[in-house]
Amino acid sequence: MELLNHQQINAKIDRLAMEILERNTAEQELYIIGINNRGLELAERLVSSLRTISEAPIHLWPLTISPATPLDPGPSLTNDVTQLTDKAVLIVDDVANTGRTLFYAMLPLQQVLPKKIEVCVLVDRRHKNWPVYVTYSGMDLSTTIEENVLVTFSGPNGDEATLE
Structure with a gap:
């Protein structure tokens, strides 16, 4: 079952960018961390939308983590985590289900003291x-545990979020 089509996803991303900007107007810069493939794709689109409405520096960092085994080998950032000290950080993923992936994605941030950490997802399933x-x-x-939400970012006309 289709939850969101391409146009709806784009509209949600633009609205999310506005909300993020509104809640971070006092920040000099923003660090956005995209989780794996779909979280990184959503983060890239958010950054693109944010850059159309703000001139503040926005930094995009990819984070790699295995959802099935988040500690093996552990979450990995490609940048030096010490740069996040006293900075506003936004962690982005496509879907929040139990919160496990998002929880472990915060592990690298425990090495420093960010100013704040926020979380952004396209779909929040509320099964935390x-x-x-x-x-x-x-x-x-609101879904059952057995159902699955799949977000597909596949280009100009093919983005969708479906419930399976």
């Missing part, structure tokens, strides 16, 4: 088993 608060969500969705 882990202590993760989603700051920004494009869509909140």
Whole structure:
């Protein structure tokens, strides 16, 4: 079942960018960390939208983590985490389900003291088993545990979020 089509996803991304900017107007710069492939794609699109409405420096960093085994080998940032000291950080993923991936994605940030950490997802399923608060969500969705939300970013006309 289709939850969001291409146009709706783009509209959600633009709205999320506005919300992020509104809540971060006092920040000199923003560090956005995109998780794996789809979280990074969403983060790239957010950065693109943010840059059309703000001139503040926005830094995009990829984070690699295995959702199935988040400690093996562990979350990996490609940049020096010490740069995040006293900075505003936004962690981005496509879907928040139990909160486990988002929880472990914060591990590298425990080496420094960021000014604040916020979380942005396109779809928040509200099945949190882990202590993760989603700051920004494009869509909140109540589902059963057995159902799966799949976000596909496939180009100019093919983006979609589906419930399987």
